[in-house]
Amino acid sequence: MTRRAPLSLAARLAVAAAVVAVVLVLAYARSGSGIVVSQAVLTGLLLGGVYGLVAMGLTLIFGVLDIVNFAHGALMTVAMYGTVLLASHAGLDPYLTLLVTAPALFGIGMALQSGLINRTMGSSLANQLLLTLGIGLLIENVLLLSFGSEPRSVAVGYAAPLRAFGAVADLTRVIAFLGALGLAALLYLLLQRTRVGTAIRAVAANPDGAQLVGIDVRRMYVLTFALGTACAGAAGTLVAPFVTVEATTGELFNIIAFVVVVLGGMGNVVGALVGGLLIGLTEQLGGVLLPEQSPLLAVFVVFVLVLFLRPQGLFGRSS
């Protein structure tokens, strides 16, 4: 049997672009309105950027620690409540709270990894899954006890709709998108251009080799988990102005980020960002194509297709 040569990255991107084009045409045919389609594309891309940031944190943790962190979404919710409190009680600008929430979640990530998750390193996947799932549930219930079940929201004084190609986007969503992209770029530069970032990639590539060059691998695990958690925290603050904040708000982001991580290739941070944008589009265009269904349906269809056709993800390396 002859094995087909793997498609180059450019070819894979071209295929992805072609699929997007076909879906756009179908959506146009289905809705009969260009504005509906461009609205879906705009909304999808803007939210997709945030998905990308959440997924980057998740995929970084997976790539380096080999842990699927099911507490990621709950940690994101912690940051949302942080923003709610600081904005409504201390009167801070919601976006300014990023300076508090991102470092705070970095610290929480450090504590979680060095205090709890560290102990399951190298143990079975099921143990780690149960632990992170348990931490997630614990956080949600603590939030529920502390803040009650009443949904909270964050008011932004200068919210204003922006228009492009007939579509309307709220300023808060545009800020979230730009913020997410900016932070994603920062994380990428940190990983690619700094000594500590290279060390993180070295640990991901070969932990034994990393110890043999004198890298303190346990410290890198703590640092990486903290960085990934800070991504979730930053994303939590960025979305707080346009979501209703409840103890379980982060769950949906966790599920979507998990799909994005698989789509982008487990452990691939650039793939996570591109995957985030694609899933954002999928969700919105899916809503146009299948208006009676939950928008998540299309996301899961894509998820299952990827698992069948390309389990290493669009940008993962086949092993």
Next chain:
Amino acid sequence: MLTLDGVSAGYRGLRTLHDVSLTVADGEIVALVGANGAGKTTTLRTISGFLRPTAGRIRFADRDIAGTRPSDIVRAGLVQVPEGRDLFGPLTVVENLEMGGYTQDAATRARSLREVYELFPILAERAKQPAETMSGGQQQMLAIARALMARPRLLMLDEPSVGLAPKLVGAVLDAVRRIRDHGVTVLLVEQNAAQALSICDRAYVLESGAVAMSGRGTAMVKDPRVRRAYLGM
């Protein structure tokens, strides 16, 4: 420089090394030879701190290093080129080398980089290439160069010639000799005993996790017992 004194070690309660004693003096090349599964790799992994000895002492540069973490052992100047190389595959050649000098300051790293490029010019040519895309011989050179970037006082090599074409085996062993001439002490593990014995000063033969024989390399090559048992002659 390095002394193992009655060291026993193993995996999960299973004892693999039994009462191993050996010394490596400043400036020597010492070979550690033995058949498949004799415990050569286990010995190096114990010295490097991946395995904790269940008995005995390991002294390096007048310090007891048994139970010290691998990253701290590297900082002390004891560096290993492991079996299977453990390179950072997706990272470029120069990134692998930079990481090799992780424990050093920037100026020292830059100086070491020039030195290893001089020792292995091919690495300078391939600097921007991912390590995993290089041939086996080039990867072995990279693994040795990465270890040198840590400026070891003692370099331990675990079967550096395994899987290489005969011509490359000579090149790698030649590099080992030049490294020693630069003042680095070498502990060399080889299954290919004839080659190892010919370049070393002294050698130890490991058999079922214990030292069976030791002596000068040149003498051991001539020893009929060694020739029969380990050189297949």
